[in-house]
Amino acid sequence: MKARSASWRVSFGVAAALAAGAAARTAHAQPREEAVDDPKMARRLGTRIFWNEGPAPRAPVAPPPAPVMAAPAPLATATAAPEGSAADATVYASRAAPEPAPGYSRPRLKLAFRRFDFVRVGAAGSGSGGVASEPFNSLSVDVYPLSSLIRLGLSTQYGWQSGAGLSGGDYFAIESASLGVQIRAGRVVPFAETFAGIGYMRRLQFDRSVPTAYWQLGVDLGAEIFLARTGYVSVALGYLRPVNGFAQQLQFGSVFVDTWSFKLGVGI
């Protein structure tokens, strides 16, 4: 009687434990059942039951932040909870990696303003006895068909004598090509490029329009500073050699100066 009673208690305990376990699993999720493909196996074993499938797995635990960044203070439960516990996973889930920095696009198009000093051929400078300086302003549209470490550009530029209006004094229109390097290191893209262009210049001399040729060689050092993913401002300081070619009697001659230029722009 004692033995039967003991056996009964063990059976009751196992049954209770199984029932408790099943109830606990049911509380989380219903087990998934699936028919077995092989008919013989299906007759012998019935359906396949997946007991171990719980709810959707948590997101993988994120690694701690990079050493350069100060780690956020752990929650109070993190220190008390053993490693690998649910509380620990919760804490690290809250430390998910920060939003990655937006990638900046490559410079493709730019509207730029350039200012430089040329000379007014045949005119006296004020008091110096030399040739008169002639400041020019210009607007250009620059496109970069190739823009990686190496960048290749094409520029359409219109320039006018400062203080004389867009067409009241001397003016020019040229097409230039540029070749340079740029370092895409994030928000600021430093660059160095050399350029050359050729076009037309109108000289106003003694109230007569004199058609002449104009070409230029130069080097720019500057940076594109991205304000958004695809928008940037550009600043550059350049060395420039503007050259003006024209007919002198029956010969072709040219005049040049070596000067500095300053260029500002916006682009995408």
Added chain:
Amino acid sequence: MGPHGRAVLRGLLLVSILAAPACGDVNAGDDPFAGMVLYEDPAGAFSLRLLEPPWLPPLSLDGETAFVVPPSDIAITTDPSVILSEALYSLQVQTEPGASAALAAAFATALPPASMMQQQSAQTASGLASFEVAWQESPTQFRRDVFLAASPTQAFHLLFTAGRPIGDDPMITQMIASFRVGT
């Protein structure tokens, strides 16, 4: 040297040939008269520089030399007086007996008060003293008369005319600055 090396050398040679004239002929930072044509008097009396075009080659008028900037719609004529009267700008080079400073002072004194006369003196690039009188000859005619010493007893008289005030025109100032006695 392989074929690639020779191709690179040929390319560099071509670039250097093209780049040499592309760099320009005259540095205006060194030569104040860059781009101006030198005119030398056939008799060797003087020389000056000017932009040609728009100035035309000189005309000889009864022993004096004249230069003009014609208007764009100039009529074809061989009459020097018509050419001078139609010109946008003109320059006549004459010689007169006397000292240049005294000639300029006498010239200015003879002008009427309504001529808006202004006097100034300067120095050419060759160190020659110039005495200038800028004035208005008529409502549409302005002049700038410049006297430069050819010798102690003789002076060159440069007579500029234009349809607008030219007393401080930098392009005419540069032509005066380029004037030299002899060639």
